[in-house]
Amino acid sequence: MLLKAAVVGVALIASAVGAQAQSKETVKIAFIGPLSGGNSAAGVGGRNSAALAVNLRNDNPSSKYKYELVALDDECKPNVGIQVATRAATDRHIVAGVTHYCSAVAIAAVDVYHRFGMPAVVWGAILPAITYGNDYKEIHRVNGSMLDETAVATDFLTKQGYKKWVIVHDTTDYGNGLLKFFQEKIAKTDGQIIGTFGVGADQQDFSAELLKIKEAKPQIVVFAGLTPLGVRVRSQMERLGVNIQFAGVSGIMSTSYLEALGPTAEATIAFHNGAPAETLPGGKKFVDDYQKAAFKDPAEPYGPYAYVAADLIMSAIEKVGPDRKKVLDVLNATKGYPSIAGPITFDDHRNNSVASTKYVAQDGRWVRWEDSEYASGKRQIKIAKD
């Protein structure tokens, strides 16, 4: 699988580069994300977006190097993630990496990058501890953290009148982290969490948990986990007649959530650090280029950030050459770097804060809340009853 993913990634670039730029030195950068498994839609979207950045850079005659993207599959599993991270970090030809969508994997892999001194730019994982839990100069993040996401979610949902919450979270670092921040944020509002349910990341049956929720009569079920689990929870709510508004975090915001649930997905609320690609400062160019490249799969919401991460790394390499230490220094000092997702500025822990966006599932698409028929009053989300 790994090898296959890598070959596909390399082939994507090779085909675009063609015979051009033969004389330039080849520089490799890694892309790591879930290319198989339940979260592969997000991973493949990120891989394509990073490949797009690489292709555009290679097409540019003024670039000093020929870039090659080595795509590796972490399967969204920490143990696999550490293996592929080690593989990338120990390969001296790989200068830096666009790394990880799953927080549980990213947090496990940061030590590897630190030990081998490989600069890594996180493109999709949002656990704050990835950057704030250590002081590793190698680890950067362009896509913001769950601090941004939970702040917007708590504020929005309580203002919509949802004061009694139940949180269903997976028991990985990702779900547990989200739970902690929701608890902190809601304490400052007039809302309250009347129940929390930790569930296994591979759990299949939620009937007992959901019936307990039905009994507790919350106004909203907030899900803190990833797509495969979110799909199961939402579809079993329907089976058990738990007729309560459902909201999720960015982990469920993928096209596979909509495809797997069909009409059941309608009116699911979600929050995401990525704004719709079209609304980003350089979004139109990204969308057009992505379409032109004719990838089979969509970019997914975090795709633009994978593009930005790859672009940031290549800009640094252009400046100081393919040397890990020098690239690291340039990345560390990033301030106001103009990217398609707006200016990128790393704080003292090399994290770039973003403003989260609110979404709602409408007719099988994720629509920005402000643009939706739910915000205009044409359709109704489930009303918060006491």
Add this chain to the structure above:
Amino acid sequence: MAILFEYFFNGAVLGIMYALVAVGFTLFFGVLDVIKFSHGDVLTLGAFSGLVAFLALQLTGLDLPVIGLVIVLVAACIVTGLVGAAIGQFFVIPMRNSSAFNILLMTLMIGTAIREAIRLFYPTGANPKAFPALLPNSPVEIGGVFLRLDSLILLALGFAIVFLTHWLIRHTKLGLAIRAVAQDGDTAQVMGIPFKQTVLATFALGSMLAGIAGVMHGIYYSEINFGVGLLLGIIGFSAAVLGGLGSIWGAIIGGFAFAALQTIWVVLFPDASGYRDVFAFAAIIVAMTIFPTGIIAERYSERV
């Protein structure tokens, strides 16, 4: 009160699926004293063959309501029955005089091979697959109790299969042969019972039950993935051991007991719901120390 019934009902659907898997383990152990750990992955194979059959029906435009379900079930049964018999013929019977440990390890590896083969050879097999809704899913509300019609039908189907299996074992010639081989294979052979055919038939029968459980699982959760058999196999095996390996009713009791343990934990300790499998398996360990030969102990009951 209504909610209590809902817990009971949904726990029962879970229980019947566990029970169908457990009955398979019990049948294999009954006739040949073997533990076949590939059973859970045979279940996955059944679910995937059902899905393939449905997709084929869809292509030919024959995905009609009742016929669709029947064909999916039949396809799952044929594939799992053949695979089960093949595992018996080529791996278990030739090895039956070696230690039980070897057979256990071998079937464990066969299971892994099946699982990985599905992951690698089914198109994007690592991703969860949506399973078609083959049953009407209209909601049924009786006295404040919310159920869905397909859940009800699945539960009824599960019970029907269990009773059919029991009838087959008790009241048919094949069942008589299975029971005879289970009691004493050598003597049964002397009495003119075809030993090998009987064993293979048992393997096919047990594996078909797993195939049906796989399809039920797919319909109930509207989704299947290549790894479903792993945990289901372990739960089914624990249920069979709890009930008393070798006894059909024991396996059924074990299956329901396991589902009940999972449900009760979440109802009592909702804040610690993540520990439900820890609790259920721990309870099984305790139960095994109290009833070392299972709830329906072998010395009181006839095998199979």
